[in-house]
Amino acid sequence: MGEIMSLTDRQRRILESIIKDYVSTAEPVGSRAVVKKHGLKISAATVRNEMADLEEMGYLEQPHTSAGRIPSEKGFRFYVDFMMENETPSDEQMVQLHQALEDRMEDWSDVVQRVGQFLSQVTNYASFIIVPTVKLSQFHSLQIIPMQEDQAIVLVVTDIGIILHRRITIPLSMHPEELKLIGDLFNRALRGKNLHEIKSGDLMALRDEIKTRRKVIDEALEAIDTLLDPQEDRVVITGALNIIKEPEFKDLDKLRRVLTIFEEDDQIKDIVPDHIGEEVAIRIGQENKLEDIKEMSLVFAGYKTTGEMGKMGVIGPVRMEYWKAAGTVESVGLIIDEILERRGLK
Amino acid sequence: MGEIMSLTDRQRRILESIIKDYVSTAEPVGSRAVVKKHGLKISAATVRNEMADLEEMGYLEQPHTSAGRIPSEKGFRFYVDFMMENETPSDEQMVQLHQALEDRMEDWSDVVQRVGQFLSQVTNYASFIIVPTVKLSQFHSLQIIPMQEDQAIVLVVTDIGIILHRRITIPLSMHPEELKLIGDLFNRALRGKNLHEIKSGDLMALRDEIKTRRKVIDEALEAIDTLLDPQEDRVVITGALNIIKEPEFKDLDKLRRVLTIFEEDDQIKDIVPDHIGEEVAIRIGQENKLEDIKEMSLVFAGYKTTGEMGKMGVIGPVRMEYWKAAGTVESVGLIIDEILERRGLK
DNA sequence: TTTAGCACTCGAGACGGGAGAGTGCTAACA
DNA sequence: TGTTAGCACTCTCCCGTCTCGAGTGCTAAA
Numbered sequence: 209m210g211e212i213m214s215l216t217d218r219q220r221r222i223l224e225s226i227i228k229d230y231v232s233t234a235e236p237v238g239s240r241a242v243v244k245k246h247g248l249k250i251s252a253a254t255v256r257n258e259m260a261d262l263e264e265m266g267y268l269e270q271p272h273t274s275a276g277r278i279p280s281e282k283g284f285r286f287y288v289d290f291m292m293e294n295e296t297p298s299d300e301q302m303v304q305l306h307q308a309l310e311d312r313m314e315d316w317s318d319v320v321q322r323v324g325q326f327l328s329q330v331t332n333y334a335s336f337i338i339v340p341t342v343k344l345s346q347f348h349s350l351q352i353i354p355m356q357e358d359q360a361i362v363l364v365v366t367d368i369g370i371i372l373h374r375r376i377t378i379p380l381s382m383h384p385e386e387l388k389l390i391g392d393l394f395n396r397a398l399r400g401k402n403l404h405e406i407k408s409g410d411l412m413a414l415r416d417e418i419k420t421r422r423k424v425i426d427e428a429l430e431a432i433d434t435l436l437d438p439q440e441d442r443v444v445i446t447g448a449l450n451i452i453k454e455p456e457f458k459d460l461d462k463l464r465r466v467l468t469i470f471e472e473d474d475q476i477k478d479i480v481p482d483h484i485g486e487e488v489a490i491r492i493g494q495e496n497k498l499e500d501i502k503e504m505s506l507v508f509a510g511y512k513t514t515g516e517m518g519k520m521g522v523i524g525p526v527r528m529e530y531w532k533a534a535g536t537v538e539s540v541g542l543i544i545d546e547i548l549e550r551r552g553l554k
Numbered sequence: 555m556g557e558i559m560s561l562t563d564r565q566r567r568i569l570e571s572i573i574k575d576y577v578s579t580a581e582p583v584g585s586r587a588v589v590k591k592h593g594l595k596i597s598a599a600t601v602r603n604e605m606a607d608l609e610e611m612g613y614l615e616q617p618h619t620s621a622g623r624i625p626s627e628k629g630f631r632f633y634v635d636f637m638m639e640n641e642t643p644s645d646e647q648m649v650q651l652h653q654a655l656e657d658r659m660e661d662w663s664d665v666v667q668r669v670g671q672f673l674s675q676v677t678n679y680a681s682f683i684i685v686p687t688v689k690l691s692q693f694h695s696l697q698i699i700p701m702q703e704d705q706a707i708v709l710v711v712t713d714i715g716i717i718l719h720r721r722i723t724i725p726l727s728m729h730p731e732e733l734k735l736i737g738d739l740f741n742r743a744l745r746g747k748n749l750h751e752i753k754s755g756d757l758m759a760l761r762d763e764i765k766t767r768r769k770v771i772d773e774a775l776e777a778i779d780t781l782l783d784p785q786e787d788r789v790v791i792t793g794a795l796n797i798i799k800e801p802e803f804k805d806l807d808k809l810r811r812v813l814t815i816f817e818e819d820d821q822i823k824d825i826v827p828d829h830i831g832e833e834v835a836i837r838i839g840q841e842n843k844l845e846d847i848k849e850m851s852l853v854f855a856g857y858k859t860t861g862e863m864g865k866m867g868v869i870g871p872v873r874m875e876y877w878k879a880a881g882t883v884e885s886v887g888l889i890i891d892e893i894l895e896r897r898g899l900k
Numbered sequence: 901t902t903t904a905g906c907a908c909t910c911g912a913g914a915c916g917g918g919a920g921a922g923t924g925c926t927a928a929c930a
Numbered sequence: 931t932g933t934t935a936g937c938a939c940t941c942t943c944c945c946g947t948c949t950c951g952a953g954t955g956c957t958a959a960a
Contacts, residue, residue, distance in 0.1 A: 252903090252904095253904070253905095254902060256955075273909050273954065274909045274911075361715055363709070365699055365707065369701055369707055371709070375715050449813050449817055452809065460804060460806075463798065464798055464799070467798065470795075471793075471795055584922050596934090597934050598934090599936095600933055602923070603924095603933085605923095606923090606924080619923065619924090619939090620920095620922050620940045621923085621941080622923090
């Protein structure tokens with residue numbers, strides 16, 4: 209890591225200039241362009257020398273002899289680690305997001321949807337949000353609501369207000385009062401238990417304990433059982449089509465390869481590292497483990513909900529506006545925390 | 555409509571041959587190809603004459619002088635109307651779908667997801683399903699479930715077992731029994747009412763009628779009110795990326811234009827005609843009203859749920875396997891009916 | 901150490917010619 | 931009269947060649 213010192217101030221400025229230019233134009237940057245755009249008081253020839261040095265050190269690359277230079281992944285990494293300042297969304301954008309969320313606070317999946325849209329619209333890259341299933345919340349109460357004829361609904365409420373429901377069949381003869389009694393039975397037995405504890409043992413115990421009205425109880429038990437089945441984490445992907453704007457994917461095959469990543473939710477789950485913190489992290493190109501996205505970059509962060517860790521971020525080309533992506537992910541992280549806080553889900 | 559008779563049997567066979575060939579290869583079809591593939595016992599020269607006639611009548615087009623012919627939209631229309639036989643999915647495919655749905659029957663949004671996947675996977679085009687909001691179902695019952703401290707959940711159950719919920723704040727002092735009383739009050743007042751009726755008048759009447767415990771009732775009323783807010787129809791799009799396989803979209807700009815249709819759910823709603831029946835309908839290219847999809851074709855059908863009409867279908871290039879698309883949409887329609895029937899939602 | 905000058909390299913795009921596929925037309929044939 | 935073989939014609943696609951220009955690396959002077 210002595211590398212930090214190994215770049216002179218001038219070299220850093222040149223590197224930055226090339227990165228900014230290349231990110232916005234997607235074209236190799238020549239020595240003339242560097243002096244022009246970045247009003248340095250040195251000549252093109254000097255820049256050329258520095259650029260040759262930077263290339264030798266691995267921070268720049270040359271697509272072919274007579275082209276300008278483009279930043280290497282190592283160059284981006286250096287910039288991200290030691291030079292970059294996050295660019296947070298504008299105030300208007302933040303206000304807009306807050307407003308969009310204000311009405312819809314109640315519906316969590318709607319919130320996720322909108323946050324995803326925000327991420328992808330502000331950054332112009334594809335965004336993903338992985339919502340973990342609530343495994344560890346507590347059982348709060350259960351109700352059995354009779355419907356027409358032989359139908360009833362089993363409702364399980366968790367302590368944080370999540371509601372799971374499933375319909376069951378009951379004997380035609382059964383009286384609502386009886387259902388209520390059975391519900392109370394469950395409530396007494398299960399209140400305050402962890403949902404996964406319930407799944408593992410208590411249901412069976414309960415079944416043995418109660419001998420009457422076996423059929424309804426069996427059905428209710430089975431309903432609860434399936435309700436507690438480990439569900440897949442939900443993945444919401446937004447703005448996947450943003451990447452077709454990027455010139456690096458003008459090649460249709462490449463484009464197709466990348467887009468198929470977004471078709472399968474599971475792929476996204478595999479792409480993001482398992483154990484992550486709440487601070488923004490960046491994976492550039494080859495740094496990614498999976499072959500499929502070695503030509504893409506990832507900017508992501510975790511967010512804490514009930515026990516589990518959620519993940520969200522953006523996926524874009526290596527030639528990415530990391531500063532904006534990182535700033536946006538950072539801001540969104542704060543907002544998510546705020547929302548969860550307000551709903552008492554932390 | 556005298557047109558039906560105006561094509562000789564041989565001309566029809568040639569038209570069909572060209573359509574089949576063109577749909578699978580995306581290349582103009584020459585006279586030689588027609589004789590070869592479709593083992594007719596006539597010579598290429600004869601076919602050429604017939605093709606010239608078919609072109610004059612508008613069923614075929616020639617991209618340029620020295621190329622083969624491709625079917626015009628009128629040609630496709632003729633084929634679809636008077637010659638086509640639907641090709642339903644294979645038995646294995648149907649069995650697979652049934653199995654995939656078997657476990658997940660309970661979760662409607664999961665069912666929709668899987669059906670959409672089926673549509674797009676079998677046809678290899680993009681699929682859409684528009685799920686109407688349930689406006690007209692009846693109020694069944696309401697429960698107020700106390701949570702920790704000053705929180706409670708208002709639960710509205712409709713007669714077809716749809717559950718809407720929302721959290722409200724209650725006075726700390728309030729006793730669960732009291733909540734139950736309030737709940738019963740609502741139940742007596744509202745049971746059997748149409749939800750949109752409730753929205754329009756009964757809530758206000760109820761509010762006046764009850765003078766005690768005003769705050770909770772107000773909150774509950776407001777919760778119900780927002781729950782009954784007209785929600786947007788839900789749109790599920792699957793397999794949008796299928797279209798990047800189609801050679802007609804090798805042009806990036808064209809591709810982008812088409813893909814953006816799928817980004818906005820509202821666009822899809824506008825694309826599909828408002829009043830449709832349960833039988834499969836087809837819109838070919840220019841027949842579509844909206845500019846954006848005049849280079850695409852639509853194969854769709856309606857399905858009846860509670861009162862409202864849902865819509866689903868596939869979107870693909872004009873050069874589409876209409877027979878397969880129509881057969882698949884048809885089969886899926888039957889399956890949806892079956893599911894809704896079984897859930898008592900018809 | 902920096903800069904100006906200059907020959908060199910390489911890709912992008914224009915140009916042109918040849919091959920091939922498919923046609924329309926004409927004349928012979930059943 | 932409908933069908934077929936033959937043939938000249940047309941147009942696209944592909945491939946090689948050429949030129950242009952941007953950008954470089956190197957050398958020599960400041």
